[in-house]
């Protein structure tokens with residue numbers, strides 16, 4: 001589904017991603033962990049098409065298509081969804097209004113008829129229980145005066161409605177209380193199926209107890225310095241990132 | 256960041272879709288302004304003698320005045336002798352029904368989406384259309400007459416209800432008021448007249464469309480709305496003009512009078528030609544609009560969506576004379592490219608317990624300049640007066656300007672006046688967020704801007720709110736890429 005080859009990315013002349021390789025097949029969950037500032041959000045934003053970043057080298061293929069050439073809205077319409085680390089507020093625009101427009105744009109791109117107001121509402125009603133979304137949040141302005149946790153929940157709710165092929169979750173768990181974490185993780189598990197895939201950026205192994213990853217990658221200083229299965233997350237939790245430093249040279253050499 | 260700015264530049268350039276010229280035979284006065292021209296206008300319109308005298312007094316007063324220059328806009332000096340003050344579609348005889356209107360004019364109004372034809376009349380909006388200087392059709396006259404509502408052109412009003420016009424014209428905006436009001440009083444050619452008798456709730460929205468067509472022509476219309484005790488009316492005006500290289504002057508006067516327990520809701524969608532992206536051409540929109548809440552519990556509400564004109568300079572105001580009277584001003588003013596707007600309101604609290612609300616939303620894009628200027632004045636006797644003002648500015652790109660000039664004069668200690676102001680920018684973050692949900696940048700900007708204007712759109716009549724939204728997206732098209 002997604003293939004990243006030797007991706008090097010800079011912002012303001014500073015190289016942030018220094019040669020990322022990653023392959024995600026449908027049906028898989030990949031967790032990306034790594035210290036603050038290592039480039040996790042950068043990777044997520046570059047996948048979604050943020051234009052401030054300069055692609056120095058490399059390729060991103062999504063279902064065989066070259067993502068780098070594609071406008072951010074087309075990537076979204078192709079099925080790439082980013083749950084933002086810091087969801088943006090849009091005053092005066094209701095959540096439902098945004099979602100309806102977004103969904104119909106995506107449908108149009110795929111040659112499907114737009115949903116009318118009734119059909120859309122029916123769909124929304126069906127999706128609300130996935131993350132125990134409150135009706136009241138739907139009619140409010142997008143993320144405006146939402147609590148930190150509500151914002152994160154809202155991201156996953158949007159994902160539930162838009163049904164992307166690839167969901168990129170950038171620290172969706174941070175800021176969630178214990179119950180909300182469980183609800184949101186459960187939501188992701190309900191959305192997950194054999195045809196979609198997820199890249200989950202997190203600092204905490206706890207999320208991965210709920211959303212069980214097939215692979216865990218450690219991103220440090222712009223490079224994936226170690227990949228493994230879910231045990232790797234446990235090990236990291238125990239030993240911290242420093243433990244990996246000594247392995248880095250070895251790991252890179254082995255590749 | 257610079258990519259964002261470039262995109263913003265690019266999005267700023269959609270053609271003005273109302274910029275066509277209609278080929279009709281017109282009858283025009285020669286250029287220039289003097290007593291003879293004023294006499295000619297008055298005579299053409301078969302006005303009563305007092306009207307001509309009033310015009311001449313206004314003209315003599317105007318000659319002694321100087322053009323004001325305190326506003327935050329720039330334009331080369333206007334040559335008042337280089338303007339045609341009277342231009343009318345040539346007609347063979349008096350018009351009795353729509354069928355007699357020049358089909359070219361009807362086509363124009365059709366292009367503008369004005370519901371003049373019978374089928375559209377069913378949609379329930381009564382329309383008066385002013386083409387260049389003359390009112391060409393007023394629909395629904397009879398139905399309104401049943402309720403005693405008078406809705407006609409100012410010319411007809413002067414013929415059919417001269418006593419009413421005489422009683423109220425100039426009573427809110429005297430010809431001495433300001434330079435452009437004096438000019439208008441001398442040379443106004445048409446406009447709308449509305450009279451809602453005691454206790455009548457006007458059964459439909461009343462609407463006037465103004466169109467400047469002929470070249471070198473000024474449009475000076477005069478609108479007068481009187482709502483008698485306990486009556487209600489909602490009135491909407493729309494304005495468009497062809498695309499021309501030279502600037503054209505529009506200096507209108509609107510007077511509203513609301514008696515005891517009466518309410519007037521006046522909505523404007525102003526979309527005069529704004530000039531091209533380098534600022535060539537476009538309408539100078541210098542308008543005096545004022546409402547007098549004369550009676551107790553009376554209410555006047557101004558709602559305006561200003562997207563057009565090369566220069567907009569207007570302050571729809573309320574004089575709150577009656578006790579407990581209410582004044583409201585809701586405004587969206589958009590400037591793009593080289594447009595300039597200096598607009599706002601004045602709320603003059605004279606009576607006890609008078610209340611006013613001001614919600615102003617300025618949007619600047621391109622290299623435009625957008626100023627809010629507002630005065631809240633509470634007189635000594637206006638105990639218990641309250642005002643709430645909210646002035647927001649939204650910037651698109653970084654070459655435009657937004658300014659706020661709030662003036663406050665409070666002379667009664669019991670008055671409560673609140674003012675809030677914000678300035679924000681459409682952020683690359685917001686656009687990217689919406690892009691990421693599948694919306695194009697253009698749709699994203701529209702969505703953000705519409706959200707920003709929501710409080711104002713919410714008070715527009717339904718069908719006009721939709722029109723306003725569309726207009727906004729057209730005006731901003733090209734402001735972001």
Ligand SMILES: Nc1ncnc2c1ncn2[C@@H]1O[C@H](COP(=O)(O)OP(=O)(O)OP(=O)(O)O)[C@@H](O)[C@H]1O
Pocket residue numbers: 011012014016034035036037038039040041042043085
């Ligand atoms: N616009 C920018 N200008 C300069 N440096 C930037 C810019 N954006 C990001 N960076 C830098 O890029 C590096 C990677 O940032 P990124 O947000 O991808 O980290 P992260 O791994 O997501 O960290 P966290 O765990 O704290 O969320 C950081 O050092 C950050 O300061």
Ligand SMILES: [Mg+2]
Pocket residue numbers: 040041042085170171
């Ligand atoms: Mg991050």
